[in-house]
Amino acid sequence: xxxxxxxxxxxxxxxxxxxxxxxxxxxxxxxxxxxxxxxxxxxxxxxxxxxxxxxxxxxxxxxxxxxxxxxxxxxxxxxxxxxxxxxxxxxxxxxxxxxxxxxxxxxxxxxxxxxxxxxxxxxxxxxxxxxxxxxxxxxxxxxxxxxxxxxxxxxxxxxxxxxxxxxxxxxxxxxxxxxxxxxxxxxxxxxxxxxxxxxxxxxxxxxxxxxxxxxxxxxxxxxxxxxxxxxxxxxxxxxxxxxxxxxxxxxxxxxxxxxxxxxxxxxxxxxxxxxxxxxxxxxxxxxxxxxxxxxxxxxxxxxxxxxxxxxxxxxxxxxxxxxxxxxxxxxxxxxxxxxxxxxxxxxxxxxxxxxxxxxxxxxxxxxxxxxxxxxxxxxxxxxxxxxxxxxxxxxxxxxxxxxxxxxxxxxxxxxxxxxxxxxxxxxxxxxxxxxxxxxxxxxxxxxxxxxxxxxxxxxxxxxxxxxxxxxxxxxxxxxxxxxxxxxxxxxxxxxxxxxxxxxxxxxxxxxxxxxxxxxxxxxxxxxxxxxxxxxxxxxxxxxxxxxxxxxxxxxx
Numbered sequence: 068x069x070x071x072x073x074x075x076x077x078x079x080x081x082x083x084x085x086x087x088x089x090x091x092x093x094x095x096x097x098x099x100x101x102x103x104x105x106x107x108x109x110x111x112x113x114x115x116x117x118x119x120x121x122x123x124x125x126x127x128x129x130x131x132x133x134x135x136x137x138x139x140x141x142x143x144x145x146x147x148x149x150x151x152x153x154x155x156x157x158x159x160x161x162x163x164x165x166x167x168x169x170x171x172x173x174x175x176x177x178x179x180x181x182x183x184x185x186x187x188x189x190x191x192x193x194x195x196x197x198x199x200x201x202x203x204x205x206x207x208x209x210x211x212x213x214x215x216x217x218x219x220x221x222x223x224x225x226x227x228x229x230x231x232x233x234x235x236x237x238x239x240x241x242x243x244x245x246x247x248x249x250x251x252x253x254x255x256x257x258x259x260x261x262x263x264x265x266x267x268x269x270x271x272x273x274x275x276x277x278x279x280x281x282x283x284x285x286x287x288x289x290x291x292x293x294x295x296x297x298x299x300x301x302x303x304x305x306x307x308x309x310x311x312x313x314x315x316x317x318x319x320x321x322x323x324x325x326x327x328x329x330x331x332x333x334x335x336x337x338x339x340x341x342x343x344x345x346x347x348x349x350x351x352x353x354x355x356x357x358x359x360x361x362x363x364x365x366x367x368x369x370x371x372x373x374x375x376x377x378x379x380x381x382x383x384x385x386x387x388x389x390x391x392x393x394x395x396x397x398x399x400x401x402x403x404x405x406x407x408x409x410x411x412x413x414x415x416x417x418x419x420x421x422x423x424x425x426x427x428x429x430x431x432x433x434x435x436x437x438x439x440x441x442x443x444x445x446x447x448x449x450x451x452x453x454x455x456x457x458x459x460x461x462x463x464x465x466x467x468x469x470x471x472x473x474x475x476x477x478x479x480x481x482x483x484x485x486x487x488x489x490x491x492x493x494x495x496x497x498x499x500x501x502x503x504x505x506x507x508x509x510x511x512x513x514x515x516x517x518x519x520x521x522x523x524x525x526x527x528x529x530x531x532x533x534x535x536x537x538x539x540x541x542x543x544x545x546x547x548x549x550x551x552x553x554x555x556x557x558x559x560x561x562x563x564x565x566x567x568x569x570x571x572x573x574x575x576x577x578x579x580x581x582x583x584x585x586x587x588x589x590x591x592x593x594x595x596x597x598x599x600x601x602x603x604x605x606x607x608x609x610x611x612x613x614x615x616x617x618x619x620x621x622x623x
Contacts, residue, residue: 071098083204086118087155095149097122107190107197109164117200121156122149131198132453132476133445134191135601137552140476162203162401162435163459165196168443168607169408176613177622178591179606184598191601192443199456206273207435209344209368211281212258213247220257227254229287244283249319249326250291259333274341276334278327279368284312284349285319295322297357306385310507311373316350323351324359324396331365342366346403347393354392361398368403368437369393369428375409375513376417377499383420387427394431401435402428407455408440408514411615412567412608413525414447414491414533414560418454422466429462442611443604446560449473450488478550483540487557490536494529509575511615518608518615521564522572530565537561560602566590567608574616587622 071078074091078098081087086099099114106113123129126149132138167189170176175185217237220227225236229246238245248254262276299318307314327345334341341364346352348370361367374386394400402425409415425433436459445452453473457464470488474481495502505523506513517524537558544550570586572578578586594605613623 070094071096081114081155082157084112084114084117084202085155085157086114086121088118088122088152089154090149090152095122095152107193109196109202111202112204113197113202116197117158118156120198120200128475130472130476131195132473132553133449133601134188134195134443137556138195138445138476138601142475158200158202158204159462160433160435160459161205162207162437163199163201164203164436165201165407165438165455165459166440167192168441168604168610170606170610171604173606173610175606176609178587178594178612178618179609180598181595185606187599188443188601188604188606192441192604196441196456200460201456203435206271206275207344207366208272208275209277209279212277212279213281214244216247217245224253224257227251227257229285230289230292231286232288239286244281246280246283246286248287248289248292249280249285249322250287250289250295252329255326255329255333258330259337262334263337274338275366276330276341276343278330278343279346280323280348280351284316285323285351286316288317292319292322293317295325297321297355300353300356302385303353306382308373308503313350313372318350318353320347320351320353320355321357321359323347324355324357324361327365327367327398328359328361331362335364340364342399344368346370347389348372348403352389354389355396359396361396363397363399365396365398366401366434367393367396367398368401370403370405374404376406376415376420377496377502378417378420379499383424387424390424390428391431399434400428400431401437402433403437403439405439405514407438407451408442409517410442410444410448411517411521411611412444412447412560412564412603413517413521414495414564415524416448416451416488416492416495418450418470418488418492419466420496421451422454422458422469425458425462433462440607441604442607443601444560444608446556446602447491447564449557449560450492476550477540477553478544478547480540480544480547480550480554483536483543484554484557487533487536487540490533498524515611516615518567518571518611519575520571520615522568522575525564525568527568530561530568533561534558556600556602559597559600563593563597563603566593567612570612570616580619584619587618591622 074096076087076098081100089096097118099118101115102112104111128142130140175182221237227248228237231239303318327343331343344366346368349372352371371386454469457469474485477484502524505520509520511519540554544554570590573583573586
């Protein structure tokens with residue numbers, strides 16, 4: 068408008084998602100680059116909205132601790148004063164993405180939300196994520212790129228697909244996943260040709276060529292691919308868990324890097340600004356050893372397979388070295404881990420370790436994120452999740468400062484709540500060997516079937532010290548109704564975790580069917596009673612339970 072122009076703010080010149088906050092006299096201007104569409108859609112540019120959130124955070128110290136009204140902390144003040152401001156700000160990361168919890172696109176299960184509650188939760192969470200500026204400056208389209216290629220090209224061009232140990236090309240069995248023959252130049256040519264054709268039909272797909280391998284280890288054993296592999300790191304097998312998908316698999320990071328570079332050298336002839344997007348994943352997430360130099364038009368999503376928290380210091384340092392090794396190639400890196408899928412509903416905390424890894428990525432020039440996924444255990448994993456979202460807006464922020472923001476929402480109970488979360492973080496880290504042993508004994512996974520071992524990772528004697536710390540927090544917050552309500556939120560989250568661990572124990576001990584049913588009914592009753600409170604994404608929890616527990620048909 069005219070007033071904005073008179074203030075010297077050139078709204079039309081602002082870049083994607085950029086905003087200006089400026090005061091002139093007694094007037095405050097918040098102006099941003101905005102796109103058409105739903106303002107809470109991740110695909111809609113919302114520069115003005117980002118500016119409003121920024122002003123609320125910096126001036127009023129508003130904090131969004133978890134989805135919903137109770138998680139919205141607005142410190143009380145008699146007056147609101149904004150100082151002299153003249154700031155133009157762009158998001159530090161061109162994509163800030165945390166995927167919705169697993170199961171949210173599926174019909175609700177008995178153990179999950181009811182349909183209406185699931186709809187409410189999804190909206191509350193989406194609003195929360197937008198308040199933490201989830202979105203994208205540029206369109207970056209990628210996924211496992213070749214899942215339908217065998218059906219499209221397998222009959223005519225089997226040479227584009229993995230060579231198996233038995234000498235056959237393509238999937239090892241009917242319906243099996245497959246990897247590509249990365250060294251095949253005709254494959255590279257077809258990938259670029261398909262990209263050109265897709266862009267001609269729909270220019271809105273953007274400049275990114277999707278070259279992410281399928282969701283499987285690199286399996287091709289043809290001589291050209293093996294020649295591309297080069298030397299294997301001497302410590303490669305030291306850090307691969309025996310039960311991992313990549314245990315015993317060949318190191319193929321060098322071939323993956325050469326594959327991405329070959330594609331980029333082809334697409335640059337079509338569009339100098341085009342980028343090639345690939346993954347550092349499976350048996351190609353470890354840093355290349357070939358000394359290959361990529362360039363900023365090669366984007367690599369770092370997804371360290373089989374690497375979960377809690378870690379010991381040696382494992383943690385090794386993972387950071389792999390990020391640094393990929394960064395040294397000259398590629399642009401984005402963070403694409405699965406870390407937050409773990410833990411089921413338990414207070415499984417790794418807040419400081421994760422912050423250290425994220426800060427390491429920031430120092431190496433991280434450009435974007437894509438976290439899979441947000442399981443939404445807000446009342447038990449609150450510090451994990453608050454720090455995760457805040458680092459997207461404040462990548463350089465110190466861990467203690469971000470946690471201080473979170474604890475400030477508990478008013479007079481802040482110190483007691485800090486002690487509570489510190490207890491669970493130490494318990495999680497100290498219990499690493501116990502958790503890994505449970506995983507192997509129960510034949511579970513850190514992510515999909517963690518529910519199978521919840522009771523072993525968090526046995527009954529773990530809970531009383533946490534409950535005692537919450538009692539202290541409850542007493543400290545007694546004079547402040549809002550803080551007391553937030554402490555009660557944490558208490559209900561711990562009650563929920565105990566119920567889940569109890570059901571896990573019933574399944575693991577092969578308790579009589581009647582006892583199992585009683586435990587499941589108590590869990591369902593609790594979830595129905597509290598499903599509007601955003602304690603937990605019950606549907607994501609049910610997704611894990613469906614894989615981890617031998618559920619009777621009526622609970623699936």
